[in-house]
Amino acid sequence: MKMLINVAETVVADALRGMAAAHPELTVDVENRVIVRRDAPVAGKVALVSGGGSGHEPLHGGFVGPGMLAAACPGEVFTSPVPDQMLRAAAAVDSGAGVLFVVKNYTGDVLNFDMAAELAEEEGIQVAKVLVDDDVAVRDSTFTAGRRGTGATLFVHKIAGAAADEGRPLEQVREIGHRVVERSGSFGVALSACSTPAKGSPTFDLPPGELELGVGIHGEPGRERRPMMTSREIADYAVDSVLGDLRPRGPVLLLVNGMGATPLLELYGFHAEVQRVLAERGVVTARVLVGNYVTSLDMAGASVTLCEADEEMLRLWDAPVRTPALRWGV
Amino acid sequence: MLDAAFFRRWMTGAAALISREADRLTSLDSPIGDADHGTNLHRGFSAVATALEQEETPTPSAVLTLCGRQLISTVGGASGPLYGTLLRRAGKALGEAPEVSREELAAALGAGVQAVAALGGAAPGDKTMIDALAPAAEALATSFEAAREAAEQGAVDTTPLQARKGRASYVGERSIGHQDPGATSSALLFAALAETAAGGEGGSDE
Structure with missing residues (x-):
């Protein structure tokens, strides 16, 4: 298969360098693999941090910016990021109002984000989590790892991101994110x-x-x-x-x-x-x-x-957003 | 008795073995997973080998703890936290002793396997690394060679099973007939252990 790359080993780092050059409104730490909105931390606001394997672009890095994510952690291709990345992201974006991890339900993502949450809390950062598991093709039973997180991740980023932007407290932002997943x-x-x-x-x-x-x-x-x-x-x-x-x-x-x-x-x-x-x-x-x-x-x-979507969710969906991959109302 | 040097040789031996077998692990991960198990473990164990050259590891526990931390920080996916937990928990169980017996290592790895099962929620027969790790840790109480054989057999025996955990569980019945990549890499850890023990230089358990 022909690919527009140099070598497989540097695909993620190369993409991050290119993203940094294209989006001066983001701070892209290529070495440590963290994409952060440049104005973070935003005083008094809850910060959304998400991430997952690379290869799903624009998810997640393309959704970093006002109205959505405060930071994203790209892993290797189709491989969850490591806890060090989420810890670094959480420390960079936490204003003191807390951090919401938005995690797609895959064994690797869950384990790594959970480890990161433990480490972040040890450093005094308040962390809550929304687990996205919307894929109805997978039976949610004891015989599987549960439903996968897919398209609804974008809905959670947008709607919970808008709730955070309104200055809602962590528990409320988590609750509305969870409501999106359930529906x-x-x-x-x-x-x-x-x-x-x-x-x-x-x-x-x-x-x-x-x-x-x-x-x-x-x-x-x-x-x-x-x-x-x-x-x-x-x-x-x-x-x-x-x-x-x-x-x-x-x-x-x-x-x-x-x-x-x-x-x-x-x-x-x-x-x-x-x-x-x-x-x-x-x-x-x-x-x-x-x-x-x-x-x-x-x-x-x-x-x-x-x-x-209820009325509140629609209002939050319509709220202004300014990210590389999704922008309106600004 | 097994000293820190033995543990360092085991881990660098494991890194070399993973490197040689990386393509096979990735191939096994292709039909039922996402075709990256070999790549990810190779990256992790390369970091392990580098860290062992750079950092002081005076005890068996220090070796395993350092290696576990490296795997968690570099592998990603489920394998990073699971293998990292295996080694860290086993390291913790060994305490501060400068030398440990094979039996003590078997017990420590048994504790590590339990921690892995708890973290991943997997039981024997779920077609995971537990299917190789659990019998191997038990057989290590008998001999290094028995542990190697038990791990290899455990990995082979995952073939007819239907996956119930991890990404392979999504393909349901279609996971049947494929050997589990995680169980296969677990068997490589015990193969490296047996090779290290057979290699002498304080590596013998007799």
């Missing part, structure tokens, strides 16, 4: 596997005429494989999978997310089909986001995330 569901499909720089070839074999349903965002295979389907059929399957779990009684936030290698032309066409199914099922979308936000390197495919 969200996601489902992803892959038309092709992705290739990690270290491996240089697809991480799983997907025959040309087939697709993976219920795929994750780390190149891990999904739960079911079928002969290739049309955009209409995929939309039916994905939306019904989410609605099988989440039964919204009111308007929803909708994220139609590209996995990295699916053109926006296809993604918008897919969004039209998603809107058709939602209308057929009587679900009204209050806000919509279409684009590549929670990606999986060069995987082709898409995911659908729904979040049943």
